[in-house]
Amino acid sequence: MKPIVADVHLITGIPPYSINCYLVGDVLVDAMAKMDRRRILKELSGKPLRAHALTHAHPDHQGASRAVCTTFGVPFWAPELDVPPAEDASIIAERQPKHPINSLFGKILAGPGHPVDRALKEGDELAAGFVVLDTPGHSAGHVSFWREVDRTLILGDVLNNQHPLLGFPRGLRQPLAIFTPDPERNRESIRRLGELEPLTVMFGHGPVLRDPEAFGAFCRSV
Numbered sequence: 287m288k289p290i291v292a293d294v295h296l297i298t299g300i301p302p303y304s305i306n307c308y309l310v311g312d313v314l315v316d317a318m319a320k321m322d323r324r325r326i327l328k329e330l331s332g333k334p335l336r337a338h339a340l341t342h343a344h345p346d347h348q349g350a351s352r353a354v355c356t357t358f359g360v361p362f363w364a365p366e367l368d369v370p371p372a373e374d375a376s377i378i379a380e381r382q383p384k385h386p387i388n389s390l391f392g393k394i395l396a397g398p399g400h401p402v403d404r405a406l407k408e409g410d411e412l413a414a415g416f417v418v419l420d421t422p423g424h425s426a427g428h429v430s431f432w433r434e435v436d437r438t439l440i441l442g443d444v445l446n447n448q449h450p451l452l453g454f455p456r457g458l459r460q461p462l463a464i465f466t467p468d469p470e471r472n473r474e475s476i477r478r479l480g481e482l483e484p485l486t487v488m489f490g491h492g493p494v495l496r497d498p499e500a501f502g503a504f505c506r507s508v
């Protein structure tokens with residue numbers, strides 16, 4: 287577990303940055319794929335954990351969600367419009383663009399659904415000073431988490447900071463169309479996040495970015 291900014295730690299996959307999740311205060315944000323379950327549980331062992339939250343209910347973010355909630359006895363928080371796929375993983379592929387990779391990922395990456403205890407909405411408090419921003423497009427209910435005091439942003443898959451399947455090249459990019467049901471709406475979310483002028487940006491895929499000018503320029507360009 288790697289410290290990033292105050293009260294935020296990165297838990298990353300193999301290879302590093304292929305899939306990321308974050309411990310934000312005492313809340314786990316995202317839970318990688320189901321094969322990452324053991325590693326996540328080990329990383330969280332002995333840490334105070336109050337809840338588990340999703341940026342969006344896709345197979346590479348909810349894979350260990352049920353295991354985390356049941357092992358540690360914590361509530362499950364999901365974006366309001368992503369509650370149905372968070373609770374029933376068979377709905378995830380139905381909401382994705384029709385492509386064989388989405389049914390494949392549904393089988394190999396997705397974990398079981400789990401009852402949602404709290405539906406996250408714009409302005410809700412997460413933990414450690416972060417609030418919820420609605421950033422739909424990559425999924426119907428996709429949310430990001432924003433902390434104004436040090437301009438820190440956790441944006442899930444609104445943008446990737448490396449190719450999400452190959453791992454290279456590194457760098458900012460829009461999420462792949464095959465995983466994004468509404469790319470134009472996602473671009474609106476990208477432009478919204480660019481206006482925040484974050485100093486530190488954390489992604490579901492790719493390394494942490496601390497380059498406000500490059501981030502702002504990319505967000506304005508889409």
Ligand SMILES: [Zn+2]
Nearest residue numbers: 344346443490
């Ligand atoms: Zn993802």
